[in-house]
Amino acid sequence: MVKVIVIFSKFIATIVGSMLLAVGINAFLVPHHLIDGGIIGIALILHYYFHVQTGMTMLFLSLPICLLAAYYEKAYFLNSLEGLLVSSLFIDLFSPIRSQFHATTLESALLGGIIIGIGVALMLKYETSTGGTDLLARVISKTTSINIAIIIILLDGLIVMAGFALFDLKSFLCSCLAIVIVAFITSSIVKNEG
Template sequence: MLKKLAVIGFGSTMIGIGVNGFILPFHLINGGMFGISIVINYLWQFSIGLTFVILNIPVYLFAYKSDFDYFLYGLIGAFFSGFMIEFLVPLRDVFHLPIVSSVIIGGVILGIGVGTMLRNHISPGGMDLLALLLAKWTKINVGIIAYAIDTVIIMTSLLILQEPRLLYSLLIVSIVGLFATVITSWNHYEK
């Protein structure tokens, strides 16, 4: 239990840093419920953390009926991730990097945070929880499933917001997906 809480703390902090320090300053999005929450924030200025928690409810109800451990640790992971995104809002004005550097650094930080949580069967958000459940049932790497879901979210966001700059978001989810896939693959070779 302590290891899981440490992983949640580390992963949530990395997510908060990546989102606030490197993604939001350029009005970009990442995938999953975070990405959907950010789009809603851009459209209607709703709180990203609160929107994130609310959007997760249906997926968590589904997980509750499917796998209680995934549900429990996913709920804790989503709560702490949402909290850290709100807590680390002051980072939005700290780093002043070119957009490509910010996208790469933000993607790596997010990928490490998300990948570490997924490796330990903890979800930082609803779409990742759905990816964990799908990976359990299909035996497809959770990072690949999460990347596919995130790509659909980014493409949909491009259509809704019609902002060409969001193409950088595809690079973000690619980096996050790569890191999550690599980090979660380590489990298969341990023992």
């Protein structure tokens, strides 16, 4: 019975966390061409320039990382795969809300960062995630003994620098703000709840 409750709780956390992620991305980041870190950031850059679906792109970009992780971290791979599939689906399903909110770029960076941070933290609290660079960082950390936080910062930093080369200064700075807020909210909630 306890195992059923744990599985159900993880499923609900994945659904709610993915919905929050989808709202944060579609309602606040996309309308102002802001990016997030990780695979989501790469998927957003590709969306802005090639008009591809963000969630589907995120899924395709994450699959090779998931296959690599399956070799090193089977349990975490399965949890991340579930989170990846659900969040990718919700990001694309929620795309119609992109024109529903009318916030400034700064307000969107703040609100988007908060909402995405809560969604990511909820998923992490129940040991699931969207996979992507966090999963890659986990594998690299495990195989090299480099601190996972340093690896995540380096990977996200590369993606943000790509954003700097592609976007105007305002979008770049607001994207950096959103990423910092996501990290702060996520670490605060996971630390306080863990």
